[in-house]
Amino acid sequence: MEQSKRVGFVGLGIMGRSMAKNVAKRGFPVTVWNRTPAKMAEAREWGARLAAHPKEAAEQCDVVITIVGDTSDVREVALGPNGLLEGAHEGLIWIDMSTISPDATRELARVAAERGVRMLDAPVSGGDVGAREGTLSIMVGGDEETLAEVKPVLEAMGKNIVHCGSAGAGQTVKACNQIMCGVNLLGMVEALAFARKSGVDLDKMIQVTTQGAAGSWALANLAPRVVRGDLDPGFSVRFQQKDLRIVLEEAARLMLPLLGTSTVHQLLRSVEAHDGGEDGTHALIRVMEQLGNLKIVPSKE
Incomplete structure:
Protein backbone atom coordinates (compact mmCIF):
# COMPACT_ATOMS: atom_id res chain seq x y z
CA MET A 1 0.00 0.00 0.00
CA GLU A 2 1.39 3.36 -1.02
CA GLN A 3 1.81 6.02 1.65
CA SER A 4 -0.56 8.13 -0.45
CA LYS A 5 -3.43 5.98 0.82
CA ARG A 6 -5.58 7.97 3.23
CA VAL A 7 -6.20 6.56 6.71
CA GLY A 8 -9.05 7.54 8.99
CA PHE A 9 -9.04 7.07 12.75
CA VAL A 10 -12.26 6.94 14.77
CA GLY A 11 -11.30 7.03 18.45
CA LEU A 12 -8.42 8.96 20.03
CA GLY A 13 -8.22 7.51 23.52
CA ILE A 14 -5.08 6.38 25.35
CA MET A 15 -4.34 3.91 22.56
CA GLY A 16 -5.85 5.54 19.50
CA ARG A 17 -4.10 8.89 19.76
CA SER A 18 -0.63 7.31 19.74
CA MET A 19 -1.54 4.80 17.04
CA ALA A 20 -2.89 7.52 14.75
CA LYS A 21 0.20 9.63 15.32
CA ASN A 22 2.49 6.73 14.43
CA VAL A 23 0.58 6.12 11.20
CA ALA A 24 1.00 9.80 10.32
CA LYS A 25 4.72 9.62 11.11
CA ARG A 26 5.01 6.79 8.60
CA GLY A 27 3.79 9.20 5.93
CA PHE A 28 0.13 8.29 5.56
CA PRO A 29 -2.33 11.20 5.39
CA VAL A 30 -4.52 10.85 8.51
CA THR A 31 -8.04 12.07 9.18
CA VAL A 32 -9.47 11.73 12.69
CA TRP A 33 -12.77 11.87 14.53
CA ASN A 34 -13.38 11.65 18.26
CA ARG A 35 -16.31 12.41 20.51
CA THR A 36 -14.15 14.74 22.60
CA PRO A 37 -13.18 17.76 20.46
CA ALA A 38 -10.09 18.54 22.57
CA LYS A 39 -8.44 15.31 21.45
CA MET A 40 -9.10 16.21 17.84
CA ALA A 41 -7.50 19.61 18.37
CA GLU A 42 -4.41 17.86 19.71
CA ALA A 43 -4.30 15.69 16.56
CA ARG A 44 -4.51 18.77 14.36
CA GLU A 45 -1.26 19.98 15.92
CA TRP A 46 0.63 17.00 14.48
CA GLY A 47 -0.98 17.33 11.08
CA ALA A 48 -4.21 15.35 11.11
CA ARG A 49 -7.26 16.47 9.23
CA LEU A 50 -10.46 16.64 11.28
CA ALA A 51 -13.72 14.97 10.26
CA ALA A 52 -17.15 16.13 11.40
CA HIS A 53 -18.29 12.53 11.98
CA PRO A 54 -17.26 8.94 11.14
CA LYS A 55 -19.17 9.11 7.86
CA GLU A 56 -16.96 11.96 6.66
CA ALA A 57 -13.82 10.09 7.72
CA ALA A 58 -14.94 7.12 5.62
CA GLU A 59 -15.83 9.31 2.64
CA GLN A 60 -12.38 10.94 2.68
CA CYS A 61 -10.26 7.84 3.34
CA ASP A 62 -9.27 4.52 1.80
CA VAL A 63 -8.88 2.80 5.17
CA VAL A 64 -10.83 3.59 8.35
CA ILE A 65 -9.61 2.34 11.73
CA THR A 66 -11.96 2.25 14.71
CA ILE A 67 -10.61 1.91 18.24
CA VAL A 68 -13.36 2.68 20.73
CA GLY A 69 -14.51 1.36 24.09
CA ASP A 70 -17.01 -1.47 23.69
CA THR A 71 -19.22 -3.39 21.29
CA SER A 72 -22.00 -0.82 21.57
CA ASP A 73 -19.56 1.98 20.72
CA VAL A 74 -18.39 0.17 17.59
CA ARG A 75 -21.99 -0.33 16.50
CA GLU A 76 -22.70 3.36 17.05
CA VAL A 77 -19.76 4.72 15.06
CA ALA A 78 -20.30 2.17 12.28
CA LEU A 79 -24.07 1.80 12.01
CA GLY A 80 -25.46 4.87 13.75
CA PRO A 81 -26.41 8.23 12.22
CA ASN A 82 -23.43 9.58 10.26
CA GLY A 83 -21.70 6.27 10.92
CA LEU A 84 -18.75 5.15 8.86
CA LEU A 85 -20.78 2.68 6.78
CA GLU A 86 -22.90 5.59 5.56
CA GLY A 87 -19.68 6.84 4.00
CA ALA A 88 -19.00 3.52 2.28
CA HIS A 89 -17.44 3.71 -1.16
CA GLU A 90 -15.78 1.28 -3.54
CA GLY A 91 -12.55 -0.10 -2.13
CA LEU A 92 -13.10 1.06 1.48
CA ILE A 93 -11.44 -1.12 4.11
CA TRP A 94 -12.57 -0.97 7.73
CA ILE A 95 -10.19 -2.19 10.44
CA ASP A 96 -11.74 -2.46 13.89
CA MET A 97 -8.94 -2.42 16.46
CA SER A 98 -11.27 -2.20 19.45
CA THR A 99 -11.70 -5.17 21.77
CA ILE A 100 -15.27 -6.38 21.36
CA SER A 101 -17.38 -9.51 21.14
CA PRO A 102 -16.23 -12.07 18.53
CA ASP A 103 -19.86 -12.86 17.74
CA ALA A 104 -20.71 -9.19 17.20
CA THR A 105 -17.63 -8.84 15.02
CA ARG A 106 -18.83 -11.58 12.70
CA GLU A 107 -22.20 -9.84 12.43
CA LEU A 108 -20.57 -6.46 11.69
CA ALA A 109 -18.37 -8.04 9.04
CA ARG A 110 -21.47 -9.41 7.30
CA VAL A 111 -23.19 -6.01 7.40
CA ALA A 112 -20.07 -4.29 6.08
CA ALA A 113 -19.76 -6.79 3.24
CA GLU A 114 -23.38 -6.12 2.23
CA ARG A 115 -22.36 -2.49 1.75
CA GLY A 116 -19.24 -3.35 -0.21
CA VAL A 117 -16.82 -2.70 2.66
CA ARG A 118 -14.09 -5.18 3.56
CA MET A 119 -13.67 -5.49 7.33
CA LEU A 120 -10.83 -6.81 9.45
CA ASP A 121 -10.94 -7.24 13.21
CA ALA A 122 -7.50 -6.40 14.56
CA PRO A 123 -7.45 -5.93 18.34
CA VAL A 124 -4.13 -5.12 19.96
CA SER A 125 -2.03 -5.95 22.98
CA GLY A 126 0.83 -3.97 24.46
CA GLY A 127 -0.86 -1.18 26.36
CA ASP A 128 -0.12 2.52 26.21
CA VAL A 129 3.63 1.92 25.99
CA GLY A 130 3.28 -0.34 22.96
CA ALA A 131 0.92 2.18 21.34
CA ARG A 132 3.41 5.03 21.83
CA GLU A 133 6.41 3.03 20.66
CA GLY A 134 4.66 1.33 17.74
CA THR A 135 5.40 -2.15 19.10
CA LEU A 136 1.89 -3.51 19.58
CA SER A 137 0.93 -7.11 18.96
CA ILE A 138 -1.93 -7.13 16.45
CA MET A 139 -4.18 -10.18 16.05
CA VAL A 140 -6.13 -10.09 12.81
CA GLY A 141 -9.31 -11.80 11.67
CA GLY A 142 -10.70 -11.58 8.17
CA ASP A 143 -9.56 -11.98 4.59
CA GLU A 144 -5.83 -12.59 4.26
CA GLU A 145 -5.53 -10.67 0.99
CA THR A 146 -7.14 -7.64 2.61
CA LEU A 147 -4.63 -7.91 5.44
CA ALA A 148 -1.77 -7.95 2.94
CA GLU A 149 -3.14 -4.76 1.38
CA VAL A 150 -3.21 -2.84 4.67
CA LYS A 151 -0.20 -4.42 6.36
CA PRO A 152 2.01 -1.33 5.87
CA VAL A 153 -0.51 0.67 7.89
CA LEU A 154 -0.52 -1.92 10.66
CA GLU A 155 3.27 -2.05 10.64
CA ALA A 156 3.29 1.62 11.64
CA MET A 157 1.60 0.56 14.89
CA GLY A 158 2.85 -2.93 15.66
CA LYS A 159 5.72 -5.37 15.39
CA ASN A 160 3.89 -8.68 15.76
CA ILE A 161 1.08 -8.88 13.21
CA VAL A 162 -0.56 -12.30 12.97
CA HIS A 163 -3.42 -13.46 10.76
CA CYS A 164 -5.51 -15.59 13.12
CA GLY A 165 -8.28 -16.76 10.78
CA SER A 166 -11.64 -15.63 9.48
CA ALA A 167 -13.79 -12.77 10.81
CA GLY A 168 -13.88 -12.78 14.61
CA ALA A 169 -10.70 -14.82 15.00
CA GLY A 170 -8.69 -11.75 15.98
CA GLN A 171 -11.17 -10.99 18.74
CA THR A 172 -11.10 -14.60 19.90
Whole structure:
Protein backbone atom coordinates (compact mmCIF):
# COMPACT_ATOMS: atom_id res chain seq x y z
CA MET A 1 0.00 0.00 0.00
CA GLU A 2 1.39 3.36 -1.02
CA GLN A 3 1.81 6.02 1.65
CA SER A 4 -0.56 8.13 -0.45
CA LYS A 5 -3.43 5.98 0.82
CA ARG A 6 -5.58 7.97 3.23
CA VAL A 7 -6.20 6.56 6.71
CA GLY A 8 -9.05 7.54 8.99
CA PHE A 9 -9.04 7.07 12.75
CA VAL A 10 -12.26 6.94 14.77
CA GLY A 11 -11.30 7.03 18.45
CA LEU A 12 -8.42 8.96 20.03
CA GLY A 13 -8.22 7.51 23.52
CA ILE A 14 -5.08 6.38 25.35
CA MET A 15 -4.34 3.91 22.56
CA GLY A 16 -5.85 5.54 19.50
CA ARG A 17 -4.10 8.89 19.76
CA SER A 18 -0.63 7.31 19.74
CA MET A 19 -1.54 4.80 17.04
CA ALA A 20 -2.89 7.52 14.75
CA LYS A 21 0.20 9.63 15.32
CA ASN A 22 2.49 6.73 14.43
CA VAL A 23 0.58 6.12 11.20
CA ALA A 24 1.00 9.80 10.32
CA LYS A 25 4.72 9.62 11.11
CA ARG A 26 5.01 6.79 8.60
CA GLY A 27 3.79 9.20 5.93
CA PHE A 28 0.13 8.29 5.56
CA PRO A 29 -2.33 11.20 5.39
CA VAL A 30 -4.52 10.85 8.51
CA THR A 31 -8.04 12.07 9.18
CA VAL A 32 -9.47 11.73 12.69
CA TRP A 33 -12.77 11.87 14.53
CA ASN A 34 -13.38 11.65 18.26
CA ARG A 35 -16.31 12.41 20.51
CA THR A 36 -14.15 14.74 22.60
CA PRO A 37 -13.18 17.76 20.46
CA ALA A 38 -10.09 18.54 22.57
CA LYS A 39 -8.44 15.31 21.45
CA MET A 40 -9.10 16.21 17.84
CA ALA A 41 -7.50 19.61 18.37
CA GLU A 42 -4.41 17.86 19.71
CA ALA A 43 -4.30 15.69 16.56
CA ARG A 44 -4.51 18.77 14.36
CA GLU A 45 -1.26 19.98 15.92
CA TRP A 46 0.63 17.00 14.48
CA GLY A 47 -0.98 17.33 11.08
CA ALA A 48 -4.21 15.35 11.11
CA ARG A 49 -7.26 16.47 9.23
CA LEU A 50 -10.46 16.64 11.28
CA ALA A 51 -13.72 14.97 10.26
CA ALA A 52 -17.15 16.13 11.40
CA HIS A 53 -18.29 12.53 11.98
CA PRO A 54 -17.26 8.94 11.14
CA LYS A 55 -19.17 9.11 7.86
CA GLU A 56 -16.96 11.96 6.66
CA ALA A 57 -13.82 10.09 7.72
CA ALA A 58 -14.94 7.12 5.62
CA GLU A 59 -15.83 9.31 2.64
CA GLN A 60 -12.38 10.94 2.68
CA CYS A 61 -10.26 7.84 3.34
CA ASP A 62 -9.27 4.52 1.80
CA VAL A 63 -8.88 2.80 5.17
CA VAL A 64 -10.83 3.59 8.35
CA ILE A 65 -9.61 2.34 11.73
CA THR A 66 -11.96 2.25 14.71
CA ILE A 67 -10.61 1.91 18.24
CA VAL A 68 -13.36 2.68 20.73
CA GLY A 69 -14.51 1.36 24.09
CA ASP A 70 -17.01 -1.47 23.69
CA THR A 71 -19.22 -3.39 21.29
CA SER A 72 -22.00 -0.82 21.57
CA ASP A 73 -19.56 1.98 20.72
CA VAL A 74 -18.39 0.17 17.59
CA ARG A 75 -21.99 -0.33 16.50
CA GLU A 76 -22.70 3.36 17.05
CA VAL A 77 -19.76 4.72 15.06
CA ALA A 78 -20.30 2.17 12.28
CA LEU A 79 -24.07 1.80 12.01
CA GLY A 80 -25.46 4.87 13.75
CA PRO A 81 -26.41 8.23 12.22
CA ASN A 82 -23.43 9.58 10.26
CA GLY A 83 -21.70 6.27 10.92
CA LEU A 84 -18.75 5.15 8.86
CA LEU A 85 -20.78 2.68 6.78
CA GLU A 86 -22.90 5.59 5.56
CA GLY A 87 -19.68 6.84 4.00
CA ALA A 88 -19.00 3.52 2.28
CA HIS A 89 -17.44 3.71 -1.16
CA GLU A 90 -15.78 1.28 -3.54
CA GLY A 91 -12.55 -0.10 -2.13
CA LEU A 92 -13.10 1.06 1.48
CA ILE A 93 -11.44 -1.12 4.11
CA TRP A 94 -12.57 -0.97 7.73
CA ILE A 95 -10.19 -2.19 10.44
CA ASP A 96 -11.74 -2.46 13.89
CA MET A 97 -8.94 -2.42 16.46
CA SER A 98 -11.27 -2.20 19.45
CA THR A 99 -11.70 -5.17 21.77
CA ILE A 100 -15.27 -6.38 21.36
CA SER A 101 -17.38 -9.51 21.14
CA PRO A 102 -16.23 -12.07 18.53
CA ASP A 103 -19.86 -12.86 17.74
CA ALA A 104 -20.71 -9.19 17.20
CA THR A 105 -17.63 -8.84 15.02
CA ARG A 106 -18.83 -11.58 12.70
CA GLU A 107 -22.20 -9.84 12.43
CA LEU A 108 -20.57 -6.46 11.69
CA ALA A 109 -18.37 -8.04 9.04
CA ARG A 110 -21.47 -9.41 7.30
CA VAL A 111 -23.19 -6.01 7.40
CA ALA A 112 -20.07 -4.29 6.08
CA ALA A 113 -19.76 -6.79 3.24
CA GLU A 114 -23.38 -6.12 2.23
CA ARG A 115 -22.36 -2.49 1.75
CA GLY A 116 -19.24 -3.35 -0.21
CA VAL A 117 -16.82 -2.70 2.66
CA ARG A 118 -14.09 -5.18 3.56
CA MET A 119 -13.67 -5.49 7.33
CA LEU A 120 -10.83 -6.81 9.45
CA ASP A 121 -10.94 -7.24 13.21
CA ALA A 122 -7.50 -6.40 14.56
CA PRO A 123 -7.45 -5.93 18.34
CA VAL A 124 -4.13 -5.12 19.96
CA SER A 125 -2.03 -5.95 22.98
CA GLY A 126 0.83 -3.97 24.46
CA GLY A 127 -0.86 -1.18 26.36
CA ASP A 128 -0.12 2.52 26.21
CA VAL A 129 3.63 1.92 25.99
CA GLY A 130 3.28 -0.34 22.96
CA ALA A 131 0.92 2.18 21.34
CA ARG A 132 3.41 5.03 21.83
CA GLU A 133 6.41 3.03 20.66
CA GLY A 134 4.66 1.33 17.74
CA THR A 135 5.40 -2.15 19.10
CA LEU A 136 1.89 -3.51 19.58
CA SER A 137 0.93 -7.11 18.96
CA ILE A 138 -1.93 -7.13 16.45
CA MET A 139 -4.18 -10.18 16.05
CA VAL A 140 -6.13 -10.09 12.81
CA GLY A 141 -9.31 -11.80 11.67
CA GLY A 142 -10.70 -11.58 8.17
CA ASP A 143 -9.56 -11.98 4.59
CA GLU A 144 -5.83 -12.59 4.26
CA GLU A 145 -5.53 -10.67 0.99
CA THR A 146 -7.14 -7.64 2.61
CA LEU A 147 -4.63 -7.91 5.44
CA ALA A 148 -1.77 -7.95 2.94
CA GLU A 149 -3.14 -4.76 1.38
CA VAL A 150 -3.21 -2.84 4.67
CA LYS A 151 -0.20 -4.42 6.36
CA PRO A 152 2.01 -1.33 5.87
CA VAL A 153 -0.51 0.67 7.89
CA LEU A 154 -0.52 -1.92 10.66
CA GLU A 155 3.27 -2.05 10.64
CA ALA A 156 3.29 1.62 11.64
CA MET A 157 1.60 0.56 14.89
CA GLY A 158 2.85 -2.93 15.66
CA LYS A 159 5.72 -5.37 15.39
CA ASN A 160 3.89 -8.68 15.76
CA ILE A 161 1.08 -8.88 13.21
CA VAL A 162 -0.56 -12.30 12.97
CA HIS A 163 -3.42 -13.46 10.76
CA CYS A 164 -5.51 -15.59 13.12
CA GLY A 165 -8.28 -16.76 10.78
CA SER A 166 -11.64 -15.63 9.48
CA ALA A 167 -13.79 -12.77 10.81
CA GLY A 168 -13.88 -12.78 14.61
CA ALA A 169 -10.70 -14.82 15.00
CA GLY A 170 -8.69 -11.75 15.98
CA GLN A 171 -11.17 -10.99 18.74
CA THR A 172 -11.10 -14.60 19.90
CA VAL A 173 -7.31 -14.54 20.21
CA LYS A 174 -7.55 -11.21 22.05
CA ALA A 175 -9.94 -12.90 24.49
CA CYS A 176 -7.29 -15.58 25.06
CA ASN A 177 -4.78 -12.79 25.67
CA GLN A 178 -7.03 -11.18 28.28
CA ILE A 179 -7.57 -14.49 30.07
CA MET A 180 -3.82 -14.86 30.49
CA CYS A 181 -3.35 -11.21 31.45
CA GLY A 182 -5.97 -11.52 34.17
CA VAL A 183 -4.66 -14.76 35.65
CA ASN A 184 -1.04 -13.52 35.50
CA LEU A 185 -2.16 -10.34 37.26
CA LEU A 186 -3.65 -12.37 40.09
CA GLY A 187 -0.48 -14.43 40.41
CA MET A 188 1.59 -11.26 40.59
CA VAL A 189 -0.40 -9.65 43.41
CA GLU A 190 -0.55 -12.90 45.39
CA ALA A 191 3.23 -13.26 45.12
CA LEU A 192 3.74 -9.69 46.32
CA ALA A 193 1.43 -10.32 49.28
CA PHE A 194 3.19 -13.57 50.17
CA ALA A 195 6.61 -11.91 50.03
CA ARG A 196 5.49 -8.94 52.14
CA LYS A 197 3.85 -11.15 54.79
CA SER A 198 7.03 -13.26 54.90
CA GLY A 199 9.28 -10.23 55.35
CA VAL A 200 11.12 -10.62 52.02
CA ASP A 201 12.34 -7.56 50.11
CA LEU A 202 9.86 -7.03 47.28
CA ASP A 203 12.36 -5.61 44.79
CA LYS A 204 14.66 -8.61 45.24
CA MET A 205 11.77 -11.04 44.84
CA ILE A 206 10.79 -9.34 41.59
CA GLN A 207 14.39 -9.28 40.37
CA VAL A 208 14.75 -13.04 40.77
CA THR A 209 11.33 -14.28 39.69
CA THR A 210 11.15 -12.26 36.47
CA GLN A 211 14.17 -14.19 35.16
CA GLY A 212 12.75 -17.70 35.60
CA ALA A 213 9.73 -19.80 34.74
CA ALA A 214 7.51 -17.56 36.90
CA GLY A 215 8.24 -14.54 34.73
CA SER A 216 5.37 -12.65 33.07
CA TRP A 217 4.70 -9.26 31.56
CA ALA A 218 2.67 -8.32 34.64
CA LEU A 219 5.49 -9.28 36.99
CA ALA A 220 8.15 -7.42 35.01
CA ASN A 221 6.15 -4.28 34.24
CA LEU A 222 3.40 -3.88 36.85
CA ALA A 223 4.92 -5.28 40.03
CA PRO A 224 7.65 -2.58 40.17
CA ARG A 225 4.95 0.07 39.75
CA VAL A 226 3.01 -1.40 42.67
CA VAL A 227 6.11 -1.27 44.86
CA ARG A 228 6.63 2.40 43.87
CA GLY A 229 3.00 3.23 44.67
CA ASP A 230 2.18 4.03 41.03
CA LEU A 231 -1.30 2.75 40.24
CA ASP A 232 -1.85 5.04 37.23
CA PRO A 233 -3.39 3.26 34.25
CA GLY A 234 -1.57 1.96 31.25
CA PHE A 235 -4.76 -0.10 30.96
CA SER A 236 -7.59 0.66 33.35
CA VAL A 237 -9.59 -1.66 35.57
CA ARG A 238 -12.73 -0.44 33.81
CA PHE A 239 -11.54 -1.60 30.41
CA GLN A 240 -10.11 -4.85 31.74
CA GLN A 241 -13.50 -5.59 33.27
CA LYS A 242 -15.14 -4.92 29.92
CA ASP A 243 -12.74 -7.35 28.24
CA LEU A 244 -13.24 -10.04 30.88
CA ARG A 245 -17.01 -9.63 30.58
CA ILE A 246 -16.69 -10.33 26.85
CA VAL A 247 -14.57 -13.40 27.62
CA LEU A 248 -17.06 -14.76 30.13
CA GLU A 249 -20.06 -14.12 27.86
CA GLU A 250 -18.35 -15.98 25.04
CA ALA A 251 -17.35 -18.77 27.44
CA ALA A 252 -20.98 -19.11 28.52
CA ARG A 253 -22.00 -19.45 24.89
CA LEU A 254 -19.36 -22.17 24.48
CA MET A 255 -20.39 -23.89 27.76
CA LEU A 256 -16.80 -23.50 28.96
CA PRO A 257 -16.04 -22.94 32.68
CA LEU A 258 -13.24 -20.41 33.26
CA LEU A 259 -12.63 -20.46 37.00
CA GLY A 260 -9.51 -18.27 37.12
CA THR A 261 -10.96 -15.63 34.81
CA SER A 262 -14.18 -15.51 36.82
CA THR A 263 -12.23 -15.04 40.05
CA VAL A 264 -10.20 -12.15 38.65
CA HIS A 265 -13.37 -10.54 37.31
CA GLN A 266 -14.99 -10.67 40.76
CA LEU A 267 -11.87 -9.35 42.53
CA LEU A 268 -11.60 -6.45 40.11
CA ARG A 269 -15.26 -5.70 40.83
CA SER A 270 -14.17 -5.04 44.40
CA VAL A 271 -11.59 -2.56 43.08
CA GLU A 272 -14.40 -0.84 41.15
CA ALA A 273 -16.59 -0.80 44.26
CA HIS A 274 -13.82 1.14 46.04
CA ASP A 275 -13.72 3.77 43.25
CA GLY A 276 -10.72 2.22 41.51
CA GLY A 277 -12.23 1.73 38.06
CA GLU A 278 -9.95 4.30 36.44
CA ASP A 279 -6.79 2.97 38.14
CA GLY A 280 -4.46 0.60 36.36
CA THR A 281 -5.28 -3.10 36.50
CA HIS A 282 -2.48 -3.58 39.03
CA ALA A 283 -4.78 -1.80 41.52
CA LEU A 284 -5.92 -5.38 42.14
CA ILE A 285 -3.24 -5.19 44.84
CA ARG A 286 -5.71 -3.15 46.91
CA VAL A 287 -7.99 -6.16 47.24
CA MET A 288 -5.08 -8.33 48.33
CA GLU A 289 -4.14 -5.75 50.96
CA GLN A 290 -7.69 -5.88 52.32
CA LEU A 291 -7.92 -9.67 52.26
CA GLY A 292 -4.54 -10.20 53.88
CA ASN A 293 -4.63 -7.25 56.27
CA LEU A 294 -1.27 -5.93 55.06
CA LYS A 295 0.23 -2.85 53.40
CA ILE A 296 2.07 -3.14 50.09
CA VAL A 297 1.43 0.10 48.19
CA PRO A 298 3.35 2.94 49.86
CA SER A 299 1.36 5.98 50.90
CA LYS A 300 1.81 9.07 48.79
CA GLU A 301 3.41 11.98 50.64
